[in-house]
Amino acid sequence: MPSSHPAEPPEAAEDDFLDALITQTDRLRTGIEAVRREDRPDEAAATPEGRWQRALWDLAAFQADDLGGRLSQLREQLTGTGAGEPSTDTVELPGSRAPVASSGPSATGAYGTAETVGADRARRGSLLGRVGSAEWNLLTDEVTWSRELYGIFGRTAEDGPLSLDELPAWVWSEDQTALTTAVTDCLVDGCPVDGEFRIVRPDGAVRTLHLMGEPVLDADGRTASMWAVLRDVSELRRTEQAVRESRESVQRERLAARTERRLAVELQESALPPWRGSRRLPRRGDGRAGALELGAHYLPSTSATLIGGGWHDALELPGGDCLLTVGDLTGHGAPATSGMALLLGAVRGMSAAGVEPGPLMGHLNGLLDAAAQPALGSALCCRFAPASRTLTWSQSGHPSPVLFRGGAGTVLTAPTGVLLGATSGAEYGQRTEHLRPGDTLVLHTGGPAPRGSGAPEELPAAARLLELAPRLARARTAQECLRAVVEAFDGGEREDDVCVLVARVE
Template sequence: MAPSLHADRSAPQPPDRGTLDALITQARTLRGRLDAVRRGADEEGEPDPGVAGADPGTRWRRALCELAVHQLDDLGSQLDQLREGMPPETPRAWPSADQPPGEAAADTGGAAYSAARPSGESAAPARRDRVGSAEWNLLTDEVSWSPELYGIFGRTGRDGPLSLDELPSWVVPEDQPALALAFTDCLVDGRAIDQEFRLVRPDGSVGTVHMVGEPVLDSDGSTASMWAVVRDVSALRRSEHAVRETRDSLQQERHLARTEHKLAVELQEAVLPPWRGSLRFPQGDERTTGALDLAAHYLPSASSTLIGGDWYDAMELPGGATLLTAGDLTGHGVTATSGMAMLLGAVRGMALAGVGPGALMGHLNQLLDSTAQPSLGSALCCRYEPHARTLTWAQAGHPAPLLFRDGAGSVLPRPEGVLLGVTSGAAYGQRTVQLRPGDLLVLHTDGLAPDDALRPSGPACGPRSAALHAGSARLLALADRFTAADSAQECVRAVAEAFADREREDDACVLVARVTS
C-alpha cells in the first residue's frame, strides 16, 4: 500500500555532466595559460625578483599568479567533486590540526572571539578588499602597506601598518605557531611563504587570509626585507566549510538509511514465512483430501530501496484447516516492517485461537486504531477447510482473491470491509466459496498496480476499485500460464516474470494456493 501522502515536487536533478566536463576543461586550460604567465613573470625582472631593487611590478605579478594558481586548483577540485558526486574529501594542509581555517569554523571560534563580536553581527563584513601587498624593511624598520591590505585587516591609514612583531597578535592562537615558523623560514633561511591563517579584526570578526611572500636580498645575499601579497579568502573557506558540512550530513543520512534498510530487511525475513518453493497443507499424507499446494513471492519496489509493510502467510491450524493471509501497512522502513510484524503476529494468534476471518478483521482494526503511531492498513484473511474444500474469507480494503477454474479467472465477490485504522468499530463481513480439485487461488497486495491507478472510487474508507481492477486484470491475463503450470511454484514464477518490468512504486506480495485433490 502506497503512503497516504506523496511529494508533489520532483527531486533536484544533478548538473549536466557534459556541462561540468566543459567547465573542467576550461579551468584546466586556464590553469595552463596561467603557468605560462607565471613563467613569463619569473623571466621578466632583472635582477632576480628576490633581490633588492627588483621591479616591484614583477614581484606583484608573480605573487598574484601564485594566488590565482591556488584559486584555480580549488576550483578544479570543486568541479571534480561536483561531477563525481560525493567522493572522499581531499586532505588539505590546514594550519590548525584541530580546526580548518574556514571562515565558518572561525565564526564559532571560542569565547575569546565571540565575546568581542557585537550581538547579531556576522563573522565577516559584507565586503573586503580581496588582495593587498606589504613590505617590511628589516634595515630601517619601515613598513609599507597597500590601501587594500588595510581593508583586509580592518584598519585605517591613521592606525598605520602592523610590524612583523605585531602581526602574530592579530592571529588566532591556533594559527600563531605556524605563522611564526613561516616568518622564521623566510627571514632566516630565505624560504618563500605560502601560508593561510585566521586573523581577528578590531570589530571582532574573524577572517581567513592567504599570504604569499618572499625575502628580498641585498647585494651581500642577506635578507633586507620581506615582501608579501595577502588575499582575503574568507568567502571561499566559508563555502568550503558549508560543502564539508553538507557532505558530512549527506553521508550520515546515507549511513542511517543503509542501517534502517538492513534492519527492515532482517525484520521482514524474520517475520515472513521461512519456506521457499512449494509447500503442502495439510502436511503429512499425500492422499489428504483437499490438500493445498502453496507458493509465495515478495516483489520489491522498482523505484525505492525501502522495504514496505507488505506480508503474506500460510499456516496450518488445529483441526487441519489452513490460514491464508496477505496484507499491507502504509509507510516504508523499520516503522512499517515492525507494524507489519505486529499485525501478522496478531493474525496468527487469533487464527490459532479459532477466531473467524470477519471477527479477526474487526480485532485488527481495533488494534491498529489504538496504536501510538496511527497508520492505515489493508488485510485479507482466509480460512480453508480441506475436507469440505470451503474457503471462508474477509477483507479490509484489500484486493479480493482471484479464482482460476477451467482455464479462466475471476474476482471473488467482496464482503464488506474498510481499511484498517480508518474508523473505530468498523464491521467486517465474510463470504464462503466452494472450491474444486484443480482450482487455483491467487492472493496479492495492491503494490502490483501503479500509483496512478490508486484512486478511491468513494469515501476515503471505501474500496479502491480502480487499483483493484488494474492489479487483478494483469493477473487474470495469466490464466493460460496458470492452467499449463504443474505446481503453485510455477504459477508464482509466472507472476514474477510478468511483473518484472513493471515500474512499481511500492513493493508487493503474491501467494498462490492450488487445490490438489
C-alpha cells in the same frame, strides 16, 4: 622571406596573452553560470544533495571570479597602460614603494562591450581588494603596505601599517605560534613563507589570510627585508566548509538509508516465511482430505528504494485448518516492516487461537488504531478447512482473491470491510466458498494502476490475472501458476511492493 611587420615587443605579446587568458576566464564564468541556471541548484536546496550541489556551484563560480580578478590585477600591475582611460586606482607592486597607475580594458576590446566591461570591473572590484602586498625593511624598520592590505585589515592610512612585532597581536591565539615560527624561519634561515592565519579586525570581523612571502637579500647575502603577498581567502574557506559539511551530511544520510534498508530487510526476512519452491499444507493427511499446494513470491517496488510493508503467509493451524493471508501496510522502511511484523504476528496468534477471519479483522483494526504511529493497512485472511474444502475469508479494503476453475477465472465477491486503522470500531464481514480439486486460488496485494492507454501491462491487477486463466489451466503445479502470475505483475511500474500467494487444491 622576412615578414614586413615589425616584431611585436615582448611586453605587448605578454599583454595580449593576458588579455586572451582573461577572455577565456570570462567565457568560463559565463558558461558556469549558464549551466548553473539550467541545473537549478536552488530548487534542490531542501535536500542535502541539493545543498552540496549548490555549494559546489558556488565554489566553482568563486574560483572563476577569483582567477579573473587576479589576472586583471596582474595585467594592470605589469602594463600600467591601456587602451582606455587610466583609472584613479593605484596598485603597488610587492617590494616597490612607487604607485603604478592601473588602466582599464578597451570599451570594445577583448572584454566585450562597454556595458559588459563595466559589469566585469564592478564584479571584480571586491576581488581585487582581497589581495594586498607588504614589505618590512629590517635595516630601516620601514613598513610599506598596499592600499588593498589596509582594507583587508580594516585599517586606514592614518593608522599606518603593522610591523612584524605588532602583527601577532592581530592574529588568533591558535595561529600565533605557527605565524611567528614561519616569519622567524624566513628572516633567519631565508625560508619562504606559505601559510594561512586568521585575524580579528577592529570591527570584530574574523578574516582568513593566505600569506606568501620571501626574504630580500642584500649584497652580502643577508636578509635585508621581507616582502609578502596576502590574500583574503575567507569566502573561499567558508565555501569549502559548506561543501565539506554538505558532503558529510549526504554521507550520513546515505549511511542512515543503508542502515534502515538493511534493518528493514532483516525484519522482513525474519517475519515472512522462508519459502523455496512449493509447499504443501497440511503436511500430513489421511489421503482423503483436500490438501493445498502453495507457492508465494515477493516483488519489491520499482520506484521506492526502501522495503515496503507487504506480507504473505501460509500456516497450518491446530486442528488441521490452514491460514492463508496477504496484506500491506502504508509506508516504507523500518517503520513499515516493523508494523507489518506486528500485524502478521497478531494474525498468526489469533488464527491459532481459533478466531474467525471476520472478528480477526476487527481486532487488527483496533490494534492499528491504537498504535503510537498512525498507519493504514489492508489485509486478506482466509481459513481453509481441508476436510470440507471450505474457504472462509474476510478483507479490509483489500483486493479479493481470484479463483480459477475449469479454464476460467472469477474475482470473488468481497464481504464488507474498510481499511485497517481508518475507523474505530469498524465491523468486518466474512464469506465462505466451497473449493473443488484442481481449483487455483490467487491472493495478492495489488499491482499497477490503470493509466488509460489500454496496454496489457497497464490493466488493473484483477483483469491481468483473469487473462491468465488458459495458462493456469495448463499448469501442472502451483509453482508453474506462481511463475505465470509473477510475470504478469512484473511487467510494469510498481510504486509499492507486491506479494503473491498461489494455493492449488490437490
